[in-house]
Amino acid sequence: MKAWLLVAAVVVSTVLSDVLQSIEMKRHGEVVEFHAHGIRRQLAALFRRWRVIAAFAGMAVSFFAFAELLAVADISFAVPATAASLAVETVLARLLLKEHVGSRRWAGALLVACGVVLLA
Amino acid sequence: MRFVPDARLRRKTWLFVAVVVLSNVFGNLLLSLGMKNPVSKALLGMFLSPWVWFGIALLVLWTFARMALLSWADLSYVLPVTSVGFVLNAFLGKLILNEHVGPRRWLGTLLIVAGTALAGATAPDTTSNGSRRP
Numbered sequence: 113m114k115a116w117l118l119v120a121a122v123v124v125s126t127v128l129s130d131v132l133q134s135i136e137m138k139r140h141g142e143v144v145e146f147h148a149h150g151i152r153r154q155l156a157a158l159f160r161r162w163r164v165i166a167a168f169a170g171m172a173v174s175f176f177a178f179a180e181l182l183a184v185a186d187i188s189f190a191v192p193a194t195a196a197s198l199a200v201e202t203v204l205a206r207l208l209l210k211e212h213v214g215s216r217r218w219a220g221a222l223l224v225a226c227g228v229v230l231l232a
Numbered sequence: 233m234r235f236v237p238d239a240r241l242r243r244k245t246w247l248f249v250a251v252v253v254l255s256n257v258f259g260n261l262l263l264s265l266g267m268k269n270p271v272s273k274a275l276l277g278m279f280l281s282p283w284v285w286f287g288i289a290l291l292v293l294w295t296f297a298r299m300a301l302l303s304w305a306d307l308s309y310v311l312p313v314t315s316v317g318f319v320l321n322a323f324l325g326k327l328i329l330n331e332h333v334g335p336r337r338w339l340g341t342l343l344i345v346a347g348t349a350l351a352g353a354t355a356p357d358t359t360s361n362g363s364r365r366p
Contacts, residue, residue, distance in 0.1 A: 133299060134307040158299075180267075182260075182263060182264045182268070186329075187329060195315065201308075205306060206308065209307060209359065211359055217312070221311065221347065223343045223347030224311075224344050224351070226347075227315075231318060
């Protein structure tokens, strides 16, 4: 029971974090500077945006819930079980982020989701 | 409507996918080693384990590499493509942590590889509105 509560906490916080992160990174535009100064400058700009801060808060919740999950369950259960977020996020990517999710990508996501269920 | 990615974006995308997958898989593995062999039972005792710190370092790399990847690639592309990490997790769980991986889990692994290959064949970015720099 504790393991499944932790799985739920990981999934909800991961979905929120990923969607917010994706919105903000798309607004930022393609990252093209990978030297120390450029990375610092881009991170400073990103961490002034509330969605990025909220995404990191979600990631922190996800991290601690996942670490606790690893203490009570096998990694080969924990990782695929928490990947239930994939299905929810693909739907949200289509609805909220207006991504073009074609038949190949839907099929790919569906196969991954089925594989995850079998792994769990 | 077809979205044709340029070769540069493809190469950059696959490089970042590799970094995202490997840092996540090995980060999770080290974190798991640390959590399974606790140095202390205290609330934040996990932070006394060096395995946990190595795991966190890799997961920090994973976070920033994934953020960069999401700056040009769709979330609905990144999710299935980086799922190949589940397969590596299953392999390493068996090899290093001696976890049981039965036929059901191997079939799941096969489906994930197929799904990753299908999604990976699509264009990484379908929403670019010109904000992307060359």
